Amino acid sequence: MLGWALTFFIIAIIAAIFGFGGIAAGAATIAKVLFFVFVVLFLLSLIAGLVRGKGSPAKV
Numbered sequence: 761m762l763g764w765a766l767t768f769f770i771i772a773i774i775a776a777i778f779g780f781g782g783i784a785a786g787a788a789t790i791a792k793v794l795f796f797v798f799v800v801l802f803l804l805s806l807i808a809g810l811v812r813g814k815g816s817p818a819k820v
Contacts, residue, residue: 765794 772787 762795762798765791765798767791768794 768787768791772784772791775784775787
C-alpha cells in the first residue's frame with residue numbers, strides 16, 4: 761500500500777510540473793489517504809504483535 765501512495769505522489773509531482781492542477785491535487789489527496797491508511801494498519805499490526813507476543817514454550 762505504501763507503494764501505491766508513492767506512485768500517486770509521483771503522479772502528483774509530475775502533474776504539478778506540467779501544470780495540471782486538478783490532477784495533481786487529486787493524486788496528492790489519494791497519496792495522503794493511502795499513506796495514512798498504511799500508517800494506521802502498520803501501527804495496528806505492531807500493537808497486535810506486541811500484545812500477542814511469543815510467550816514461553818510449552819513444557820513437556
